[in-house]
Amino acid sequence: MGTVGQEIVGIHAEEIIDLLNQGIAAELNDAYRYLLLSKLASGIHSGPVADLFARTAADEWHHVGMLMDRVVQLGGEPMTGPADAAGRSYVDYRPPPADPTDVPAMLADSLAGERAAIRFYRTLFEKTRDIDPITAEIARRALADEIGDEDDLERLQTGRPDR
Template structure:
């Protein structure tokens, strides 16, 4: 077993930047903007993953908006207000994702004809309040698992995208907790 004393006696490897590699990466393919060669072969895969997430967020906006406008019942005003808050937050997520796709040199796919088939979560036309809450909770749980898998896949291949997805994941987990609290009300 290595002790703290043993570690102190060992020389450590210095963390030093490779300035030559930095200069080469900075001067190649200037038309790529922020996308340097360090992104490697994963950029297209990441853009594809992000377009799937974009479709999911857009479908979630539509589902939450429908539920906001059609919710009825004794508890509906408070729950409907929460649906609207979630719709707006999902819209902000979609904007962040689309912006990142563009930064990576891709094109965000807003095509309404294929939106549903590209989305990980479904649309819902429930008319009963608890069914709406349940459908939204299921969709949030799908988003949570999708983002967790994306974060694991991307790892250190694209730290900027990973951080953005981690922030979105935090919001999705909060949404799921809020919806869970509304079940049974």
């Protein structure tokens, strides 16, 4: 990022980079978890759930990339690997249930993760909207995605029809 771009963020860059790395850690865990769930989910009605998990994994990987790009633009270093995720994530990793047919548990745990992401991105947006409009826009986009994910999961969980 250029000199004037860095001046806009100013003294807040370090705090923003830390928040972005928290987001990277959580999204990395979520992307892996969703992809894993898409492979493990089995039993009656698991097809649509597995498909949603696969699509959501791709969305979460996209968020990882957006957040990494922003850390680099701010002159920071993205977390260096998955081993860093546990200590940096804003939410604990939820392993899949032992029973691959326990789709209700998969959905409930996934909803908890999406709700944590919604809270995180809302906070990131609120903290950056007046000091870093680029990060605020990234947070706004990710927030919209996570709200959509929550809605999709709730629809599957409750059996509500698609939009």
